[in-house]
Amino acid sequence: MSSTAGKLVTSRSELNIEDYLPSGSSIEEPRGKLRLLDLIDISPTLTEAAGAIIDDSFTRCFKSNPPEPWNWNIYLFPLWCFGVVVRYCILFPLRCLTLAFGWFIFLSTFIPVHSLLKGQDKLRKNIERVLVEMICSFFVGSWTGVVKYHGPRPSIRPKQVYVANHTSMIDFIVLEQMTAFAVIMQKHPGWVGLLQSTILESVGCIWFNRSEAKDREIVARKLRDHVQGADNNPLLIFPEGTCVNNNYTVMFKKGAFELGCTVCPIAIKYNKIFVDAFWNSRKQSFTMHLLQLMTSWAVVCEVWYLEPQTIRPGETAIEFAERVRDMISLRAGLKKVPWDGYLKYSRPSSKHSERKQQSFAESLLARLEEK
Template identity: 60%
Template sequence: MSVTEAAPNGVARTTSAQFHSFLPGLTMPAGHAAAAADDLAELTDREVEQAYVAAEEERLLGHSHSLLTDMLSIEGVLADAAAAVVDDSFNKCFTSTPSDPWNWNLYLFPMWLLGVVFRYVILFPLRLFGLIACFAAFFLMFFPVKALWPPGRTKLAVEQRLIRFMCGGFVLSWTGVIRFHGPRPIRGAGRVWVANHTSMIDYIILSSYSAFAVIMQLHSGWVGFLQTQCLDSLGCLWFNRTEVKDRHLVAQRMRQHVHADATPLLIFPEGTCVNNEYCVMFKRGAFEMDAVVHPIAIKYNKIFVDAFWNSRRQSFTQHLLKLMTSWAVVADVYFLEPQRRREGEGTDGFASRVQEMIARKANLRVVPWDGYLKYYNLGEKHPGLIEKRRRVYADVLRKYLRPSEAGGGAGAGGARPGSGGGGRAAGVGRVEEGEEEGEQQQQQQQRPNGAASPETKKVN
């Protein structure tokens, strides 16, 4: 069986067989394979629902033997249970670890309360004032340089220093205690830097030490303003992770940037923020360019604050406020030994080897999940699939009923036992017809004795 079929516009479409291969249940976040996100991004909502219903029909109708077997089969329930377990292990990578309470006793609670007052009433206003002052100084210097200075290496060097100054202002506002280990990155063609990703502050911390161009999701608001008006001067590349075309275009521009003598390019191969306890699957883009890969391991100490940014629950502004009201952000940054692809080593093997290096240094647990798929939950995006799945199961049972029991003939969806594909041919539409007839019968039963239907009154 072919797993893809050509659509009218030339884009390959996912068939039910391929769809079912990475969507075992509604609770599972759309499978965990590298190609799954691209396949789903190319499908419309209606095509996703149709493919899922077709896959479910194929699973239920293709292996049925008897009414008793189909009614007592727990195959689907077990598959959903396994999917839920996988879902839980997947979500562990993107949730903050709750801290153990330590201050609920008579002698520690007053000290903790004084600390809260000091952080919010004294420390936070001072940090906010310092950040605003840094921003004001940065804007007063950066935009005149950007508008008036002629293009060239000198202008780029000045802009890089100013952006380092701005990032240093951010680190100052958290009272950041950052320790850098290893040689400072230097520009050069054929080099790329890759790092594990916990928050957008990863880039801020690294850029306060050495200027980097970065590949990043384009945001809105004041963050988007800084991205498009300030960081663009470094050659940063922006994209929308839900747009496949954006990702393909960025991949082309990324290769051009790496092989030019430009600002060092920083890539977060995980593609999303992870909670600094796990390391999800690395995308292959950074490892396909025949460039020297410089791994960077970033490890945060959670003694004062958890630096993980859960973008599904808080905006970046809220995330910054949490950091600015903590005692300090403590982190270690390790610039590891540059790596080249070994002879006979594939792209996936190269990416896995670099991932292992970073995870080992930062004490992270490597898991095989694709981080992009945390943004795609089948049950949330297509809630109607739950009802459609029930109808498919009802369709399986209907094929064992006699035509009269199924609601009156083939139009109601009945098929004799052993007819096999007769139930599949009618599909979900047959179930809907049976439901309409059931509603009409219920209305007739609710009428008083002797009451005529509207059609009868009209004839009389």
């Protein structure tokens, strides 16, 4: 509500009822005051308020909560400055060298293997699988990643799909360093898109464009074909469809649960003690996100490979998805919210909200003037 409407409510929240009664009418003294709610129809107000509550419940799933500042006095500030020097002037250059060395080894091996072993698909796929796992390990090392894995390591077998909660694109890297998954992922521009269309396609990854409706049928067909292959890498899907801030889980898309195969849940939980691993793609490029991770002290994470699940008799795909989401949320300590994550891409702009607020303030003023 605008400041004008706020002042109006404050100044006119109580009015003398005699000013609004016909001549000759009277009323008992205890009712000699009329509240604002008696003057106007409040149903539009309640509708607006309910909408604001829903919007707040939704948007908090995609907000990064910065840590409270601890360098607030003369004793802690020099220590904080020392930490900045260590992270940016010592750790960051060493991590860049580590990542560059990893890329040198990877490319000097991957390019010859990919080019010269095209006639020996099985051998080529095995080598490429190991190389992708290796470069992902270098990426995790460039963040000083401390990752603890729980449960049996995923294996290659047909008719199974792995699903996980989604915080950042680094989820894929954290999981890929242990097992070369074939992931379904949004197609990205720039250098990330180049890696997708070259290196990651070698492990069977599937890309889609969220803005293209026809991609849904194509992707669905590719998923069904992939899970049938006995030698294909395990399929990994993030059914939330977007990055959530690792405090909540939004609705799971049912596509992964309609494939007629075993679903293996994976729960991922990041510890924010050193850095918040959430990637807000609307405010930060992935390059800047990686720089943020590489200039932090460490990325601390736990991964749980949970008990495989199959659809129960009479259970719908949506109910199956919710049951798996319950398992992941419980294991990772995440709160469930009943929102579709794709709403993140279609929320009204702040200008629209301001217009609604101004319109409400003007209607409130007009109602009071009529009375």
